[in-house]
Amino acid sequence: MSQHLPTASAVQALPGHPFIAYQGNELQVEDVRLSQLAAEHGTPLFVYSKAAMLAALAAYQRGFAGRHAQICYAMKANSSLGVLQIFADAGCGFDIVSGGELERVLAAGGDAAKIIFSGVGKTRSEMRQALQAGIGCFNVESEAELDVLSQVAESLGLKAPVSIRVNPNVDPKTHPYISTGLKDNKFGVAHEDTLRIYQYAAELKGLQVVGIDCHIGSQITDATPYLDAMDRVLDLVVSIEASGIALAHIDFGGGLGINYNNDTPPAADALWAQLLRKLDERGFGQKKLMIEPGRSLVGNAGVCVTEVLYVKPGEHKNFCIIDAAMNDLPRPAMYQAFHAIVPLLAKHVDTPEARYDVVGPICESGDWIGRDRMLAIKAGDQLAVLSAGAYCMSMSSNYNTRGRAVELLVDGSKVHVIRVRESAADQMRLEKLVAL
Ligand SMILES: *Cc1c(COP(=O)(O)O)cnc(C)c1O
Numbered sequence: 523m524s525q526h527l528p529t530a531s532a533v534q535a536l537p538g539h540p541f542i543a544y545q546g547n548e549l550q551v552e553d554v555r556l557s558q559l560a561a562e563h564g565t566p567l568f569v570y571s572k573a574a575m576l577a578a579l580a581a582y583q584r585g586f587a588g589r590h591a592q593i594c595y596a597m598k599a600n601s602s603l604g605v606l607q608i609f610a611d612a613g614c615g616f617d618i619v620s621g622g623e624l625e626r627v628l629a630a631g632g633d634a635a636k637i638i639f640s641g642v643g644k645t646r647s648e649m650r651q652a653l654q655a656g657i658g659c660f661n662v663e664s665e666a667e668l669d670v671l672s673q674v675a676e677s678l679g680l681k682a683p684v685s686i687r688v689n690p691n692v693d694p695k696t697h698p699y700i701s702t703g704l705k706d707n708k709f710g711v712a713h714e715d716t717l718r719i720y721q722y723a724a725e726l727k728g729l730q731v732v733g734i735d736c737h738i739g740s741q742i743t744d745a746t747p748y749l750d751a752m753d754r755v756l757d758l759v760v761s762i763e764a765s766g767i768a769l770a771h772i773d774f775g776g777g778l779g780i781n782y783n784n785d786t787p788p789a790a791d792a793l794w795a796q797l798l799r800k801l802d803e804r805g806f807g808q809k810k811l812m813i814e815p816g817r818s819l820v821g822n823a824g825v826c827v828t829e830v831l832y833v834k835p836g837e838h839k840n841f842c843i844i845d846a847a848m849n850d851l852p853r854p855a856m857y858q859a860f861h862a863i864v865p866l867l868a869k870h871v872d873t874p875e876a877r878y879d880v881v882g883p884i885c886e887s888g889d890w891i892g893r894d895r896m897l898a899i900k901a902g903d904q905l906a907v908l909s910a911g912a913y914c915m916s917m918s919s920n921y922n923t924r925g926r927a928v929e930l931l932v933d934g935s936k937v938h939v940i941r942v943r944e945s946a947a948d949q950m951r952l953e954k955l956v957a958l
Pocket of ligand 1: 596598599617640641737739740741775776777778814815816817818
């Protein structure tokens with residue numbers, strides 16, 4: 523067996539994945555070898571870089587330097603407590619979409635006053651819970667919700683701070699399931715109804731109008747839809763304020779994309795340089811700004827380490843069967859999404875390269891993680907599924923009674939376990955046998 527290993531010091535970066543790189547032959551997250559983590563903790567295994575999360579946040583912070591702005595991490599992207607702690611500690615607020623997420627933020631030490639509550643279907647009990655916690659703003663998505671929120675707030679002797687989510691009807695040119703700013707989807711109120719609904723909200727006794735909100739979609743890789751949406755929202759701000767309703771803040775939502783597969787989204791600071799220029803030109807440079815980024819803060823800070831269980835040659839294609847599955851990495855099954863898949867060891871000189879569909883063990887044809895990938899692998903090798911920091915663990919399930927994976931947070935050479943592997947007993951804990 524001839525080995526042609528790179529020199530131990532050679533660093534091979536993965537473009538778009540800061541703090542994840544080959545050091546010599548070994549894929550590392552910050553200063554830690556993934557092969558060592560897999561040996562200690564087993565697979566499948568999520569590993570996150572704290573420095574990558576803070577670097578992603580820093581790009582937004584640079585973009586807003588000198589401005590009155592609040593970054594609210596959209597925690598549905600990754601709601602693990604150890605991840606929330608990083609953003610809480612860095613001064614972020616949070617964009618939540620359920621009462622459960624509210625409890626998580628508070629458990630992780632987040633500041634209730636910096637929480638905004640989004641979502642089309644808030645229940646009365648979630649509204650009560652959020653009002654009692656003293657959250658900063660409800661992003662309301664319909665007239666019916668305004669009525670219910672006002673009633674709930676009045677019953678508690680409180681006023682609910684509200685923004686109305688407007689649908690600017692711009693096409694973010696992303697996957698249809700993650701586009702939210704077009705007329706025909708369920709989010710927000712129509713542009714043409716906005717002024718009337720603001721006037722209605724201003725009359726309701728249990729509400730205090732504080733802002734306006736939009737969120738046009740996810741994995742947006744171009745500045746144009748943001749610029750278009752901003753123009754449309756600012757037109758509304760002009761007419762709402764002209765009618766005598768003051769708006770203390772404008773919330774431009776989240777949605778900035780990451781590099782999954784040679785995608786080239788603008789950097790957060792470059793995007794905001796353009797957007798702030800427009801705000802200034804239109805005379806809104808002094809307004810308080812809010813944003814709700816999710817994916818762009820965590821997506822490329824995480825990888826999922828998995829082991830090749832079997833290599834199965836087929837008539838038309840080869841299958842690489844791994845120990846991670848659609849319950850761990852649901853995005854390919856849900857959105858035909860692409861995750862890059864790379865070996866933990868850069869060189870496998872003893873194994874020929876071949877084309878594989880990389881699939882999980884779950885009994886569903888939809889359980890694939892990557893298609894038509896050139897890999898030099900054999901059973902027992904380990905792979906890293908990249909861009910696994912966002913919408914993976916937070917969308918994971920127990921389908922096939924598979925326990926949720928371990929999560930580790932790497933900080934330099936330190937490794938923190940932020941979630942232990944879920945056992946079958948953990949999964950059965952809430953169930954009851956019938957008394958037969
Ligand atoms: C999901 C969501 C976000 C975050 O979207 P990303 O694409 O992860 O940045 C922000 N705001 C709202 C209302 C959302 O539903």
